[in-house]
Amino acid sequence: xxxxxxxxxxxxxxxxxxxxxxxxxxxxxxxxxxxxxxxxxxxxxxxxxxxxxxxxxxxxxxxxxxxxxxxxxxxxxxxxxxxxxxxxxxxxxxxxxxxxxxxxxxxxxxxxxxxxxxxxxxxxx
Numbered sequence: 001x002x003x004x005x006x007x008x009x010x011x012x013x014x015x016x017x018x019x020x021x022x023x024x025x026x027x028x029x030x031x032x033x034x035x036x037x038x039x040x041x042x043x044x045x046x047x048x049x050x051x052x053x054x055x056x057x058x059x060x061x062x063x064x065x066x067x068x069x070x071x072x073x074x075x076x077x078x079x080x081x082x083x084x085x086x087x088x089x090x091x092x093x094x095x096x097x098x099x100x101x102x103x104x105x106x107x108x109x110x111x112x113x114x115x116x117x118x119x120x121x122x123x124x125x
Contacts, residue, residue: 005087007031007059008114011052016059017076021067022087024099024120030066031089031097034059039095051093081110090114 005022006015021027038058042048060077068074081088084107088100099120106116 003087004082004085005089006081006085007063007089007091009052009055009059010090010092012056013079014056015078015081016056017078017082017085018067019074019076021074022085024087027067027087027089028097028099030063034063034066035091035095035097055091081106081113083107083110087120088114088117 002020003022003026004017004019005027006017008015038055042051042054047054056077060075064072064075083102085102088102090098090100092098100114100117101120102110103116103118106112109116
């Protein structure tokens with residue numbers, strides 16, 4: 001299914017873009033266990049420095065394999081928001097994931113980022 005999305009990590013300017021498989025019922029069952037393991041590894045190692053940077057890197061590498069389905073042209077990393085995305089997954093340093101939907105304002109000016117999005121009401125998948 002062609003549903004594009006962004007993954008954004010609090011404290012990091014990087015915007016991860018996936019051009020397909022971005023619906024919550026596809027992303028959250030992969031992202032939630034991935035993040036749980038990421039936070040556990042951080043606690044086990046006692047490593048908390050550079051967490052946003054480490055998380056983005058691991059999302060690109062580990063999570064990328066899951067969502068790209070062996071076609072990495074589906075995945076990009078940059079600092080610009082795309083106007084066409086249908087969902088934005090905002091990962092907070094308090095370990096929460098917010099699933100956001102871009103507003104019309106976002107679509108006309110994606111540089112507004114998550115400030116121009118609204119919360120998508122969903123339960124964990």
